[in-house]
Amino acid sequence: MDWKSIPQEYLVTNVKLCLGGKLSAKTGYLHVKDGKVKAIGDGELSVENVPTFDGNGAVLSPGFIDVHVHFREPGREEKESIHTGSRAAAAGGFTSVVTMPNTLPPVDSAPMITYQFDRARESGLCRVFPTGAISKNQDGESLTEFGDMVAAGAVGFTDDGTPVMNGSLMKYALQYSKMLGIPVTCHAEDTSLAGSGVMHAGSWSAKLGLPGIPRVAEDSMIYRDCELARATGGHLHVAHISTKGAVDTVRRAKADGINVTAEATPHHFTLNHSHCQTFSPMFKMNPPLREEPDVEAVIAGLCDGTIDCIATDHAPHTVMEKELMFDQAPFGIIGLETALAVGITSLVKAGKLDLGKLVYLMTEAAAKIYNLPGGKLEEGTDADFVLFDPEQQWTVLVDEVQSRSRNSPWLGEKLTGRVKATFMGGRNTWLDKDFS
Numbered sequence: 001m002d003w004k005s006i007p008q009e010y011l012v013t014n015v016k017l018c019l020g021g022k023l024s025a026k027t028g029y030l031h032v033k034d035g036k037v038k039a040i041g042d043g044e045l046s047v048e049n050v051p052t053f054d055g056n057g058a059v060l061s062p063g064f065i066d067v068h069v070h071f072r073e074p075g076r077e078e079k080e081s082i083h084t085g086s087r088a089a090a091a092g093g094f095t096s097v098v099t100m101p102n103t104l105p106p107v108d109s110a111p112m113i114t115y116q117f118d119r120a121r122e123s124g125l126c127r128v129f130p131t132g133a134i135s136k137n138q139d140g141e142s143l144t145e146f147g148d149m150v151a152a153g154a155v156g157f158t159d160d161g162t163p164v165m166n167g168s169l170m171k172y173a174l175q176y177s178k179m180l181g182i183p184v185t186c187h188a189e190d191t192s193l194a195g196s197g198v199m200h201a202g203s204w205s206a207k208l209g210l211p212g213i214p215r216v217a218e219d220s221m222i223y224r225d226c227e228l229a230r231a232t233g234g235h236l237h238v239a240h241i242s243t244k245g246a247v248d249t250v251r252r253a254k255a256d257g258i259n260v261t262a263e264a265t266p267h268h269f270t271l272n273h274s275h276c277q278t279f280s281p282m283f284k285m286n287p288p289l290r291e292e293p294d295v296e297a298v299i300a301g302l303c304d305g306t307i308d309c310i311a312t313d314h315a316p317h318t319v320m321e322k323e324l325m326f327d328q329a330p331f332g333i334i335g336l337e338t339a340l341a342v343g344i345t346s347l348v349k350a351g352k353l354d355l356g357k358l359v360y361l362m363t364e365a366a367a368k369i370y371n372l373p374g375g376k377l378e379e380g381t382d383a384d385f386v387l388f389d390p391e392q393q394w395t396v397l398v399d400e401v402q403s404r405s406r407n408s409p410w411l412g413e414k415l416t417g418r419v420k421a422t423f424m425g426g427r428n429t430w431l432d433k434d435f436s
């Protein structure tokens with residue numbers, strides 16, 4: 001059976017279902033009709049006159065959801081367009097993404113939200129949910145029209161890429177978002193403390209002679225924003241949490257009943273500041289790679305529910321930009337195509353998290369942050385799903401990268417866990433080269 005010419009109704013058999021945070025020990029099936037799930041379960045299902053696809057023993061889970069990506073359209077399509085970003089998402093097993101608004105110009109009005117939806121629909125490879133900027137032109141001065149943007153489909157508000165230094169503006173943003181029932185996402189970085197830092201401020205920045213970004217630049221802003229969420233009752237979502245102090249603050253805030261959620265990136269639960277000794281800009285990101293106790297705190301936060309979900313902060317930059325000297329190169333790395341494998345390699349294989357929980361953090365838990373559809377497979381839901389082999393080892397090859405950019409610290413690395421096929425609304429959006 002040819003996966004590419006997929007019919008309106010079909011059955012996928014010989015798969016291990018991974019649903020609701022649990023990987024089934026048995027073999028199961030998925031029955032799709034008209035883009036929706038008709039039936040799903042363990043065991044066998046025989047339906048007459050319906051084409052059957054053999055899943056070859058792969059794990060079948062809901063399509064992954066990434067709540068933090070930078071698709072650079074409009075304005076910076078040489079790094080990534082909505083189409084190439086969607087292609088990278090599909091290759092990574094993602095069926096939904098939440099885009100950050102720091103494009104050129106920033107997404108700070110309803111027509112800009114509509115424009116991004118239109119471009120995503122034309123591409124048709126991934127569901128794209130835009131966020132709107134908190135401040136006009138992301139300059140931190142005055143609030144955007146939240147109501148208009150929500151009416152156009154914005155799922156949240158953030159000035160990500162830059163912090164909201166003005167506490168009063170952040171307070172108003174949380175107040176409005178409470179009325180509208182959507183989150184405000186903080187990129188927590190006190191710029192007066194971060195200064196001109198290019199990596200984590202610690203023993204390695206001292207050795208390498210590079211200016212550092214101290215933990216307190218992040219910790220103090222997350223503390224402020226948690227207190228603003230307490231004062232307003234708004235939903236604060238903490239992007240790319242990276243320090244032990246920040247994880248502790250979020251844990252305490254949750255215990256206090258503050259409406260706060262948080263995400264962590266694969267690079268922050270895997271790599272630390274010592275990687276910067278290579279002077280490779282592939283290890284330059286914001287927030288920066290921290291120290292081992294921070295990495296351990298992020299993993300502990302993922303395990304105990306302090307950190308709600310995994311998000312990649314997929315941040316494409318051109319080869320030319322990332323070939324600059326460490327201190328000159330832009331912050332950020334791509335992450336959509338390696339997220340599952342990095343999670344399996346560094347968390348599941350290392351015995352820190354089981355596969356069911358990892359998948360949960362990349363699906364159902366992620367959907368909850370921005371009230372997105374998806375993340376679950378049940379009778380009647382959209383047939384957004386992924387097939388992957390959790391045991392397959394593969395090497396990240398530059399020629400196989402589907403993003404328009406190549407800035408990944410995992411290029412040339414061997415990882416475990418390979419996406420075999422991705423489906424959005426029952427339609428195939430990605431097929432691995434050796435999967436048939």
Ligand SMILES: [Zn+2]
Nearest residue numbers: 160161187239
């Ligand atoms: Zn950010």
